[in-house]
Amino acid sequence: MKAAIYRRTGPAADVLSVEDVETPEPGPGQVRVRITGSGINPTDWKTRTGLTGQDPATFQIPHQDGVGVVDAVGEGVDAGRVGERVWLYLAAFGNPYGTAAEYSVVHADLAVPLPGDAPDDLGACLGVPAVTAAHCLLVRGEGREALRGRTVLVAGGAGAVGHYAIELAKHAGARVVTTVSSEEKAELARAAGADLVVNYREPGVVERIQEFTDRADRVVEVALGANLELDLALSGAGTVIAVYANEPDDPVIPTRRLMVANTSISYVLLYGVPADELRAAVAWTGDAAGAGALSPLPVTRYGLDEIVAAHEAVEQGAIGKVILTP
CATH class of the missing domain: 3.90.180.10 (Medium-chain alcohol dehydrogenases, catalytic domain)
Known part of the structure:
Protein backbone atom coordinates (compact mmCIF):
# COMPACT_ATOMS: atom_id res chain seq x y z
CA MET A 1 0.00 0.00 0.00
CA GLY A 127 -12.32 11.89 15.84
CA VAL A 128 -10.13 14.11 18.01
CA PRO A 129 -12.09 17.38 17.56
CA ALA A 130 -15.59 16.04 18.14
CA VAL A 131 -14.64 13.63 20.94
CA THR A 132 -12.66 16.40 22.66
CA ALA A 133 -15.66 18.70 22.40
CA ALA A 134 -17.94 16.02 23.83
CA HIS A 135 -15.62 15.37 26.75
CA CYS A 136 -15.27 19.10 27.49
CA LEU A 137 -19.07 19.32 27.74
CA LEU A 138 -19.35 16.19 29.89
CA VAL A 139 -16.34 16.44 32.22
CA ARG A 140 -17.32 16.97 35.88
CA GLY A 141 -20.95 17.08 34.75
CA GLU A 142 -24.02 14.94 35.16
CA GLY A 143 -24.23 13.67 31.60
CA ARG A 144 -25.43 15.19 28.37
CA GLU A 145 -29.02 15.43 29.67
CA ALA A 146 -27.90 17.94 32.30
CA LEU A 147 -26.96 20.43 29.56
CA ARG A 148 -30.59 21.02 28.59
CA GLY A 149 -31.53 24.61 29.36
CA ARG A 150 -27.98 25.48 30.45
CA THR A 151 -25.68 28.07 28.87
CA VAL A 152 -22.42 27.07 27.21
CA LEU A 153 -19.65 29.50 26.23
CA VAL A 154 -17.44 28.22 23.42
CA ALA A 155 -14.18 30.07 22.80
CA GLY A 156 -13.18 29.95 19.14
CA GLY A 157 -16.44 28.70 17.68
CA ALA A 158 -15.06 28.44 14.14
CA GLY A 159 -12.31 26.00 15.12
CA ALA A 160 -12.75 22.24 14.81
CA VAL A 161 -13.35 21.60 18.52
CA GLY A 162 -15.42 24.78 18.81
CA HIS A 163 -17.60 23.75 15.85
CA TYR A 164 -18.49 20.42 17.43
CA ALA A 165 -18.87 21.91 20.90
CA ILE A 166 -21.55 24.21 19.46
CA GLU A 167 -23.34 21.42 17.61
CA LEU A 168 -23.21 18.94 20.50
CA ALA A 169 -24.36 21.52 23.05
CA LYS A 170 -27.27 22.54 20.82
CA HIS A 171 -28.13 18.88 20.26
CA ALA A 172 -28.29 18.50 24.06
CA GLY A 173 -30.66 21.47 24.37
CA ALA A 174 -28.23 24.10 25.65
CA ARG A 175 -27.98 27.77 24.72
CA VAL A 176 -24.62 28.56 23.13
CA VAL A 177 -22.55 31.74 23.11
CA THR A 178 -19.33 31.73 21.13
CA THR A 179 -16.44 34.07 20.41
CA VAL A 180 -14.65 34.44 17.06
CA SER A 181 -12.07 36.76 15.50
CA SER A 182 -13.63 37.66 12.13
CA GLU A 183 -16.91 37.85 10.24
CA GLU A 184 -15.90 34.86 8.12
CA LYS A 185 -15.52 32.79 11.28
CA ALA A 186 -18.73 34.27 12.70
CA GLU A 187 -20.65 32.87 9.71
CA LEU A 188 -19.23 29.41 10.39
CA ALA A 189 -20.24 29.61 14.05
CA ARG A 190 -23.76 30.75 13.18
CA ALA A 191 -24.07 27.90 10.68
CA ALA A 192 -23.15 25.48 13.47
CA GLY A 193 -26.11 26.81 15.49
CA ALA A 194 -24.65 29.27 18.00
CA ASP A 195 -27.32 31.51 19.57
CA LEU A 196 -24.95 34.46 20.02
CA VAL A 197 -21.70 35.07 18.16
CA VAL A 198 -19.35 37.82 19.38
CA ASN A 199 -16.16 39.07 17.78
CA TYR A 200 -13.69 39.20 20.68
CA ARG A 201 -11.59 41.80 18.88
CA GLU A 202 -14.38 44.35 19.11
CA PRO A 203 -15.08 46.43 22.26
CA GLY A 204 -17.76 45.54 24.80
CA VAL A 205 -17.50 41.74 24.55
CA VAL A 206 -18.45 41.09 28.18
CA GLU A 207 -21.34 43.55 28.06
CA ARG A 208 -22.73 42.05 24.85
CA ILE A 209 -22.67 38.56 26.30
CA GLN A 210 -24.14 39.68 29.62
CA GLU A 211 -27.10 41.17 27.74
CA PHE A 212 -27.76 37.62 26.56
CA THR A 213 -26.92 35.72 29.76
CA ASP A 214 -25.62 36.56 33.21
CA ARG A 215 -23.42 33.48 33.42
CA ALA A 216 -22.14 30.38 31.65
CA ASP A 217 -22.57 26.95 33.17
CA ARG A 218 -19.87 25.44 31.00
CA VAL A 219 -16.94 27.02 29.14
CA VAL A 220 -15.15 25.16 26.36
CA GLU A 221 -11.82 26.99 26.31
CA VAL A 222 -9.07 27.05 23.68
CA ALA A 223 -6.90 29.83 25.19
CA LEU A 224 -7.22 30.07 28.95
CA GLY A 225 -4.61 32.78 29.46
CA ALA A 226 -6.05 35.07 26.81
CA ASN A 227 -9.68 34.51 27.80
CA LEU A 228 -9.56 34.06 31.57
CA GLU A 229 -10.96 37.50 32.41
CA LEU A 230 -13.95 36.90 30.13
CA ASP A 231 -14.46 33.40 31.53
CA LEU A 232 -14.39 34.70 35.11
CA ALA A 233 -16.79 37.53 34.30
CA LEU A 234 -19.30 34.91 33.18
CA SER A 235 -18.62 32.34 35.89
CA GLY A 236 -20.64 31.45 38.95
CA ALA A 237 -21.23 28.61 41.36
CA GLY A 238 -20.84 25.35 39.49
CA THR A 239 -19.30 26.77 36.33
CA VAL A 240 -16.73 24.43 34.81
CA ILE A 241 -14.05 25.83 32.48
CA ALA A 242 -12.84 22.91 30.34
CA VAL A 243 -9.46 23.75 28.75
CA TYR A 244 -8.35 21.61 25.81
CA ALA A 245 -5.37 23.54 24.40
CA ASN A 246 -2.20 25.06 25.79
CA GLU A 247 -0.41 28.32 25.10
CA PRO A 248 3.28 29.23 24.86
CA ASP A 249 3.23 30.63 28.40
CA ASP A 250 1.33 29.09 31.29
CA PRO A 251 -1.32 31.52 32.58
CA VAL A 252 -1.41 32.72 36.17
CA ILE A 253 -4.41 31.07 37.84
CA PRO A 254 -6.33 33.40 40.22
CA THR A 255 -7.14 30.78 42.82
CA ARG A 256 -9.02 33.07 45.20
CA ARG A 257 -11.33 34.43 42.48
CA LEU A 258 -12.11 30.92 41.32
CA MET A 259 -12.71 29.81 44.90
CA VAL A 260 -15.04 32.71 45.68
CA ALA A 261 -16.97 32.03 42.48
CA ASN A 262 -17.04 28.28 43.21
CA THR A 263 -15.80 27.80 39.65
CA SER A 264 -13.47 24.98 38.61
CA ILE A 265 -10.99 24.49 35.78
CA SER A 266 -10.70 21.08 34.15
CA TYR A 267 -7.87 20.26 31.77
CA VAL A 268 -8.61 17.96 28.85
CA LEU A 269 -6.06 15.97 26.86
CA LEU A 270 -7.81 13.18 25.00
CA TYR A 271 -4.88 10.75 25.17
CA GLY A 272 -5.14 10.52 28.96
CA VAL A 273 -8.90 10.59 29.48
CA PRO A 274 -10.09 7.67 31.68
CA ALA A 275 -11.49 4.83 29.56
CA ASP A 276 -15.08 5.09 30.79
CA GLU A 277 -15.18 8.86 30.19
CA LEU A 278 -13.65 8.43 26.74
CA ARG A 279 -16.27 5.81 25.86
CA ALA A 280 -19.03 8.21 26.94
CA ALA A 281 -17.66 10.99 24.74
CA VAL A 282 -17.28 8.67 21.75
CA ALA A 283 -20.77 7.28 22.26
CA TRP A 284 -22.30 10.75 22.37
CA THR A 285 -20.39 11.77 19.24
CA GLY A 286 -21.59 8.66 17.41
CA ASP A 287 -25.19 9.15 18.56
CA ALA A 288 -25.18 12.80 17.47
CA ALA A 289 -23.73 11.91 14.07
CA GLY A 290 -26.40 9.25 13.67
CA ALA A 291 -29.10 11.80 14.52
CA GLY A 292 -27.82 14.18 11.86
CA ALA A 293 -26.80 16.75 14.48
Whole structure:
Protein backbone atom coordinates (compact mmCIF):
# COMPACT_ATOMS: atom_id res chain seq x y z
CA MET A 1 0.00 0.00 0.00
CA LYS A 2 1.01 3.63 -0.35
CA ALA A 3 1.54 5.50 2.91
CA ALA A 4 2.96 8.76 4.19
CA ILE A 5 5.76 7.98 6.64
CA TYR A 6 8.28 9.66 8.87
CA ARG A 7 11.12 7.93 10.74
CA ARG A 8 12.34 10.94 12.69
CA THR A 9 10.67 14.13 13.87
CA GLY A 10 11.22 17.48 12.23
CA PRO A 11 9.87 19.87 9.58
CA ALA A 12 7.36 18.35 7.18
CA ALA A 13 9.51 18.81 4.08
CA ASP A 14 12.50 17.17 5.79
CA VAL A 15 10.93 14.08 7.31
CA LEU A 16 7.73 13.14 5.44
CA SER A 17 7.77 10.88 2.40
CA VAL A 18 5.28 8.73 0.52
CA GLU A 19 6.36 5.11 0.14
CA ASP A 20 5.13 1.67 -0.80
CA VAL A 21 4.92 -0.41 2.37
CA GLU A 22 3.50 -3.81 3.19
CA THR A 23 -0.25 -3.72 3.82
CA PRO A 24 -0.75 -4.62 7.51
CA GLU A 25 -2.90 -7.52 8.66
CA PRO A 26 -5.26 -7.04 11.62
CA GLY A 27 -4.23 -8.80 14.81
CA PRO A 28 -6.50 -10.09 17.60
CA GLY A 29 -9.15 -7.51 18.46
CA GLN A 30 -8.25 -5.33 15.48
CA VAL A 31 -9.85 -4.27 12.23
CA ARG A 32 -8.26 -3.13 9.01
CA VAL A 33 -9.84 -0.09 7.39
CA ARG A 34 -9.50 0.97 3.77
CA ILE A 35 -9.05 4.70 4.23
CA THR A 36 -11.11 7.07 2.08
CA GLY A 37 -10.23 10.24 3.97
CA SER A 38 -7.60 11.16 6.57
CA GLY A 39 -8.28 14.21 8.74
CA ILE A 40 -5.32 16.27 9.93
CA ASN A 41 -5.33 17.88 13.39
CA PRO A 42 -2.83 20.21 15.10
CA THR A 43 -1.81 17.28 17.29
CA ASP A 44 -0.62 15.45 14.16
CA TRP A 45 1.87 18.08 13.04
CA LYS A 46 2.97 18.77 16.62
CA THR A 47 3.79 15.08 17.08
CA ARG A 48 5.59 15.00 13.72
CA THR A 49 7.75 18.01 14.69
CA GLY A 50 8.69 16.40 18.02
CA LEU A 51 6.85 18.93 20.19
CA THR A 52 4.84 16.24 21.96
CA GLY A 53 7.11 13.21 21.91
CA GLN A 54 10.20 11.44 20.66
CA ASP A 55 11.24 10.00 17.32
CA PRO A 56 9.30 6.87 16.26
CA ALA A 57 10.81 3.56 17.32
CA THR A 58 10.79 2.40 13.68
CA PHE A 59 8.38 4.40 11.51
CA GLN A 60 5.17 6.35 11.90
CA ILE A 61 2.27 6.78 9.52
CA PRO A 62 0.68 9.96 10.89
CA HIS A 63 -2.88 11.13 11.62
CA GLN A 64 -5.24 10.10 14.37
CA ASP A 65 -8.52 10.57 12.51
CA GLY A 66 -10.02 9.18 9.35
CA VAL A 67 -12.92 7.56 7.58
CA GLY A 68 -13.18 4.40 5.54
CA VAL A 69 -14.55 0.89 5.21
CA VAL A 70 -13.62 -2.17 7.29
CA ASP A 71 -12.14 -4.71 4.87
CA ALA A 72 -10.68 -7.31 7.27
CA VAL A 73 -10.98 -8.26 10.94
CA GLY A 74 -8.70 -10.01 13.38
CA GLU A 75 -9.39 -12.84 15.78
CA GLY A 76 -12.20 -12.09 18.21
CA VAL A 77 -13.88 -9.44 16.04
CA ASP A 78 -17.29 -10.02 14.48
CA ALA A 79 -16.77 -10.86 10.80
CA GLY A 80 -20.01 -9.00 10.11
CA ARG A 81 -18.07 -5.76 10.49
CA VAL A 82 -16.44 -6.30 7.09
CA GLY A 83 -17.96 -3.74 4.72
CA GLU A 84 -18.94 -1.39 7.56
CA ARG A 85 -18.33 2.34 7.06
CA VAL A 86 -16.48 3.75 10.06
CA TRP A 87 -14.81 6.85 11.45
CA LEU A 88 -11.54 6.47 13.34
CA TYR A 89 -10.08 8.26 16.33
CA LEU A 90 -6.66 8.03 18.03
CA ALA A 91 -5.54 5.67 15.25
CA ALA A 92 -1.87 6.67 15.54
CA PHE A 93 -1.74 6.69 19.34
CA GLY A 94 0.73 3.95 20.26
CA ASN A 95 0.27 2.52 16.76
CA PRO A 96 2.51 3.05 13.71
CA TYR A 97 -0.42 2.67 11.32
CA GLY A 98 -2.15 6.04 11.35
CA THR A 99 -4.65 7.04 8.70
CA ALA A 100 -2.34 8.79 6.17
CA ALA A 101 -2.27 5.65 4.05
CA GLU A 102 -4.44 3.42 1.91
CA TYR A 103 -5.08 1.17 4.93
CA SER A 104 -4.94 1.50 8.70
CA VAL A 105 -5.08 -1.21 11.36
CA VAL A 106 -6.59 -0.24 14.71
CA HIS A 107 -8.27 -1.76 17.73
CA ALA A 108 -11.89 -2.48 16.81
CA ASP A 109 -13.19 0.01 19.41
CA LEU A 110 -11.41 2.85 17.60
CA ALA A 111 -13.44 2.24 14.43
CA VAL A 112 -16.92 3.64 15.08
CA PRO A 113 -19.86 2.95 12.73
CA LEU A 114 -20.71 5.90 10.49
CA PRO A 115 -24.38 6.34 9.54
CA GLY A 116 -25.08 5.33 5.96
CA ASP A 117 -26.24 8.78 4.88
CA ALA A 118 -23.35 10.65 6.51
CA PRO A 119 -20.73 11.90 4.02
CA ASP A 120 -17.13 10.77 4.20
CA ASP A 121 -16.12 14.36 4.94
CA LEU A 122 -18.05 14.21 8.21
CA GLY A 123 -16.36 10.98 9.24
CA ALA A 124 -12.92 12.45 8.54
CA CYS A 125 -13.77 15.56 10.57
CA LEU A 126 -14.88 13.75 13.75
CA GLY A 127 -12.32 11.89 15.84
CA VAL A 128 -10.13 14.11 18.01
CA PRO A 129 -12.09 17.38 17.56
CA ALA A 130 -15.59 16.04 18.14
CA VAL A 131 -14.64 13.63 20.94
CA THR A 132 -12.66 16.40 22.66
CA ALA A 133 -15.66 18.70 22.40
CA ALA A 134 -17.94 16.02 23.83
CA HIS A 135 -15.62 15.37 26.75
CA CYS A 136 -15.27 19.10 27.49
CA LEU A 137 -19.07 19.32 27.74
CA LEU A 138 -19.35 16.19 29.89
CA VAL A 139 -16.34 16.44 32.22
CA ARG A 140 -17.32 16.97 35.88
CA GLY A 141 -20.95 17.08 34.75
CA GLU A 142 -24.02 14.94 35.16
CA GLY A 143 -24.23 13.67 31.60
CA ARG A 144 -25.43 15.19 28.37
CA GLU A 145 -29.02 15.43 29.67
CA ALA A 146 -27.90 17.94 32.30
CA LEU A 147 -26.96 20.43 29.56
CA ARG A 148 -30.59 21.02 28.59
CA GLY A 149 -31.53 24.61 29.36
CA ARG A 150 -27.98 25.48 30.45
CA THR A 151 -25.68 28.07 28.87
CA VAL A 152 -22.42 27.07 27.21
CA LEU A 153 -19.65 29.50 26.23
CA VAL A 154 -17.44 28.22 23.42
CA ALA A 155 -14.18 30.07 22.80
CA GLY A 156 -13.18 29.95 19.14
CA GLY A 157 -16.44 28.70 17.68
CA ALA A 158 -15.06 28.44 14.14
CA GLY A 159 -12.31 26.00 15.12
CA ALA A 160 -12.75 22.24 14.81
CA VAL A 161 -13.35 21.60 18.52
CA GLY A 162 -15.42 24.78 18.81
CA HIS A 163 -17.60 23.75 15.85
CA TYR A 164 -18.49 20.42 17.43
CA ALA A 165 -18.87 21.91 20.90
CA ILE A 166 -21.55 24.21 19.46
CA GLU A 167 -23.34 21.42 17.61
CA LEU A 168 -23.21 18.94 20.50
CA ALA A 169 -24.36 21.52 23.05
CA LYS A 170 -27.27 22.54 20.82
CA HIS A 171 -28.13 18.88 20.26
CA ALA A 172 -28.29 18.50 24.06
CA GLY A 173 -30.66 21.47 24.37
CA ALA A 174 -28.23 24.10 25.65
CA ARG A 175 -27.98 27.77 24.72
CA VAL A 176 -24.62 28.56 23.13
CA VAL A 177 -22.55 31.74 23.11
CA THR A 178 -19.33 31.73 21.13
CA THR A 179 -16.44 34.07 20.41
CA VAL A 180 -14.65 34.44 17.06
CA SER A 181 -12.07 36.76 15.50
CA SER A 182 -13.63 37.66 12.13
CA GLU A 183 -16.91 37.85 10.24
CA GLU A 184 -15.90 34.86 8.12
CA LYS A 185 -15.52 32.79 11.28
CA ALA A 186 -18.73 34.27 12.70
CA GLU A 187 -20.65 32.87 9.71
CA LEU A 188 -19.23 29.41 10.39
CA ALA A 189 -20.24 29.61 14.05
CA ARG A 190 -23.76 30.75 13.18
CA ALA A 191 -24.07 27.90 10.68
CA ALA A 192 -23.15 25.48 13.47
CA GLY A 193 -26.11 26.81 15.49
CA ALA A 194 -24.65 29.27 18.00
CA ASP A 195 -27.32 31.51 19.57
CA LEU A 196 -24.95 34.46 20.02
CA VAL A 197 -21.70 35.07 18.16
CA VAL A 198 -19.35 37.82 19.38
CA ASN A 199 -16.16 39.07 17.78
CA TYR A 200 -13.69 39.20 20.68
CA ARG A 201 -11.59 41.80 18.88
CA GLU A 202 -14.38 44.35 19.11
CA PRO A 203 -15.08 46.43 22.26
CA GLY A 204 -17.76 45.54 24.80
CA VAL A 205 -17.50 41.74 24.55
CA VAL A 206 -18.45 41.09 28.18
CA GLU A 207 -21.34 43.55 28.06
CA ARG A 208 -22.73 42.05 24.85
CA ILE A 209 -22.67 38.56 26.30
CA GLN A 210 -24.14 39.68 29.62
CA GLU A 211 -27.10 41.17 27.74
CA PHE A 212 -27.76 37.62 26.56
CA THR A 213 -26.92 35.72 29.76
CA ASP A 214 -25.62 36.56 33.21
CA ARG A 215 -23.42 33.48 33.42
CA ALA A 216 -22.14 30.38 31.65
CA ASP A 217 -22.57 26.95 33.17
CA ARG A 218 -19.87 25.44 31.00
CA VAL A 219 -16.94 27.02 29.14
CA VAL A 220 -15.15 25.16 26.36
CA GLU A 221 -11.82 26.99 26.31
CA VAL A 222 -9.07 27.05 23.68
CA ALA A 223 -6.90 29.83 25.19
CA LEU A 224 -7.22 30.07 28.95
CA GLY A 225 -4.61 32.78 29.46
CA ALA A 226 -6.05 35.07 26.81
CA ASN A 227 -9.68 34.51 27.80
CA LEU A 228 -9.56 34.06 31.57
CA GLU A 229 -10.96 37.50 32.41
CA LEU A 230 -13.95 36.90 30.13
CA ASP A 231 -14.46 33.40 31.53
CA LEU A 232 -14.39 34.70 35.11
CA ALA A 233 -16.79 37.53 34.30
CA LEU A 234 -19.30 34.91 33.18
CA SER A 235 -18.62 32.34 35.89
CA GLY A 236 -20.64 31.45 38.95
CA ALA A 237 -21.23 28.61 41.36
CA GLY A 238 -20.84 25.35 39.49
CA THR A 239 -19.30 26.77 36.33
CA VAL A 240 -16.73 24.43 34.81
CA ILE A 241 -14.05 25.83 32.48
CA ALA A 242 -12.84 22.91 30.34
CA VAL A 243 -9.46 23.75 28.75
CA TYR A 244 -8.35 21.61 25.81
CA ALA A 245 -5.37 23.54 24.40
CA ASN A 246 -2.20 25.06 25.79
CA GLU A 247 -0.41 28.32 25.10
CA PRO A 248 3.28 29.23 24.86
CA ASP A 249 3.23 30.63 28.40
CA ASP A 250 1.33 29.09 31.29
CA PRO A 251 -1.32 31.52 32.58
CA VAL A 252 -1.41 32.72 36.17
CA ILE A 253 -4.41 31.07 37.84
CA PRO A 254 -6.33 33.40 40.22
CA THR A 255 -7.14 30.78 42.82
CA ARG A 256 -9.02 33.07 45.20
CA ARG A 257 -11.33 34.43 42.48
CA LEU A 258 -12.11 30.92 41.32
CA MET A 259 -12.71 29.81 44.90
CA VAL A 260 -15.04 32.71 45.68
CA ALA A 261 -16.97 32.03 42.48
CA ASN A 262 -17.04 28.28 43.21
CA THR A 263 -15.80 27.80 39.65
CA SER A 264 -13.47 24.98 38.61
CA ILE A 265 -10.99 24.49 35.78
CA SER A 266 -10.70 21.08 34.15
CA TYR A 267 -7.87 20.26 31.77
CA VAL A 268 -8.61 17.96 28.85
CA LEU A 269 -6.06 15.97 26.86
CA LEU A 270 -7.81 13.18 25.00
CA TYR A 271 -4.88 10.75 25.17
CA GLY A 272 -5.14 10.52 28.96
CA VAL A 273 -8.90 10.59 29.48
CA PRO A 274 -10.09 7.67 31.68
CA ALA A 275 -11.49 4.83 29.56
CA ASP A 276 -15.08 5.09 30.79
CA GLU A 277 -15.18 8.86 30.19
CA LEU A 278 -13.65 8.43 26.74
CA ARG A 279 -16.27 5.81 25.86
CA ALA A 280 -19.03 8.21 26.94
CA ALA A 281 -17.66 10.99 24.74
CA VAL A 282 -17.28 8.67 21.75
CA ALA A 283 -20.77 7.28 22.26
CA TRP A 284 -22.30 10.75 22.37
CA THR A 285 -20.39 11.77 19.24
CA GLY A 286 -21.59 8.66 17.41
CA ASP A 287 -25.19 9.15 18.56
CA ALA A 288 -25.18 12.80 17.47
CA ALA A 289 -23.73 11.91 14.07
CA GLY A 290 -26.40 9.25 13.67
CA ALA A 291 -29.10 11.80 14.52
CA GLY A 292 -27.82 14.18 11.86
CA ALA A 293 -26.80 16.75 14.48
CA LEU A 294 -23.17 17.06 13.35
CA SER A 295 -21.86 18.57 10.13
CA PRO A 296 -18.48 18.54 8.41
CA LEU A 297 -16.24 21.56 8.60
CA PRO A 298 -15.32 23.38 5.37
CA VAL A 299 -12.85 21.02 3.71
CA THR A 300 -9.55 21.64 1.93
CA ARG A 301 -8.51 18.45 0.18
CA TYR A 302 -5.04 17.16 -0.67
CA GLY A 303 -3.82 13.96 -2.28
CA LEU A 304 -1.53 11.58 -0.42
CA ASP A 305 1.45 12.77 -2.48
CA GLU A 306 0.76 16.29 -1.19
CA ILE A 307 1.28 15.31 2.45
CA VAL A 308 3.94 18.00 3.03
CA ALA A 309 1.72 20.80 1.70
CA ALA A 310 -1.21 19.46 3.73
CA HIS A 311 0.78 19.51 6.98
CA GLU A 312 2.11 22.97 6.26
CA ALA A 313 -1.43 24.24 5.65
CA VAL A 314 -2.57 22.99 9.05
CA GLU A 315 0.51 24.46 10.73
CA GLN A 316 -0.34 27.83 9.19
CA GLY A 317 -3.83 27.77 10.66
CA ALA A 318 -6.03 26.69 7.74
CA ILE A 319 -9.71 27.41 8.46
CA GLY A 320 -11.91 24.34 8.49
CA LYS A 321 -10.50 20.87 7.98
CA VAL A 322 -7.62 19.65 5.86
CA ILE A 323 -8.37 16.15 4.57
CA LEU A 324 -5.89 13.86 2.85
CA THR A 325 -7.34 11.49 0.24
CA PRO A 326 -5.21 8.37 -0.22
